[in-house]
Amino acid sequence: MKFGVIIVTYNRLSLLQECLLCAFDQTVPFHRILVVDNHSTDGTAQYLDSIDHPALSVLHLPENIGGAGGFARGLKEMAKSDCDWVLIIDDDAMISPIYMEEISRAIVGSRYLAYSGTVETEGAIDGSHRRLLANRCLMTYRPVPVSAYQGESFVYDVSTFCGLVLKTSLIRRIGLPKANYFIWFDDTEYCLRFRKYSRILNVCGAKLNHRTVPPSPHPVTCWKNFYGFRNAIDIGRRYSSHPQIFLAYTVCNHLAHIAIDGALALLGNRRPERLYRMKIYRDVLTGMKKPPDGMDRRYPPGSGFQK
Structure with missing residues (x-):
């Protein structure tokens, strides 16, 4: 299996540097690491162009098209690659060294086309990234209970683009996220779109540290x-x-x-x-x-x- 990762970044150079170190340090290495620079103005472009790594490629965008646009552009590139699976993250997602190892182990013999890991913020599980569709009429959602993370895995409906791993053939089948959303809910729409083909399996042992402020x-x-x-x-x-x-x-x-x-x-x-x-x-x-x-x-x- 060949794994790729898309990292969308905008003016958060110090976080991006740490995020890339985590990507370089995987026990199951990435075949391709694609950074989408959303027209950063803080030296990100110069930093990325200075890195010599065989798996790294960079897409410098001429303008900031939002997270939704960045993910759409990144997935468009990955869909043309020979990667079998693609991890999607922002620059503030620090995946553990065994993140892809845990995911790859779960993939073997499984029927799911979408996987994720456990998101932690300041050492605590952040359930807002893994949600169940609670009401199909009013389109309301509820976080997967924290107790579910005590097991090896659980199945759910809607993920953020914070540690989501998709089979490349699924991306080719359903198309790209909606770049016209600019930010927010592009990931929700994408998960609902592919839900008829696969729900999402969360692998609880695959963990990432989300370097952000806990939800207020x-x-x-x-x-x-x-x-x-x-x-x-x-x-x-x-x-x-x-x-x-x-x-x-x-x-x-x-x-x-x-x-x-x-x-x-x-x-x-x-x-x-x-x-x-x-x-x-x-x-x-x-x-x-x-x-x-x-x-x-x-x-x-x-x-x-x-x-």
Whole structure:
């Protein structure tokens, strides 16, 4: 079996350096390591061009097309390669030295076309990356229970692109992730698309350290939320068992949030953030009849409300 890995990076040079060391240090080595540089401006391009490694190739993009675009470009290249399996990660995913060894062992004699490992953040399991489809009508999900990680493996429905391993023939069969999502939910849509061919087997002994801040119970609204809401609507329209019910529920839900945020903003409760979130909901609702179209100029990376 020949394994490849796609690493999408943007302006996180120190993380990328560590991520590449982890990729170079596998007990089952990668046949090809493809780094997709999303037009970084922090010296990433120069660093990558200075590395001499037989498995490494670099794709320098002329503009930042978001994580969704980066993964789509990377998978397009890998689909043309002779790799049998492809690992998909961001530059903040540090795979353990035996990650691919554990995955390769699970593949032997198995019928699944998609695999993953266990994501840990600051030493604790982060279940948000491995989810079950809880309600096919409303397209809601729930994390796989932490107790499931006590076994050797478990099967689930939806993964992030944080340690997902796909058979290359599956990629060729279903096509590429939706680059027009820009960020967020491109991985969810991709998993739902290939679900009719295979669910995902999580190999609990294959671990990666996700070098990010643990999820907050009260995350601050930012520009990324627009893309999350927008792309979730597109997914519901495509995959809900009852799309009209899903859309009606989503409209009512967003209108309710606008009303609640408006009332609390009048009381002075986190007013700038609530007004910004109301704008996001309004923009999502007014544009929901249109398919996602990449980066929206109203919500460029780094934008947000002023505290």
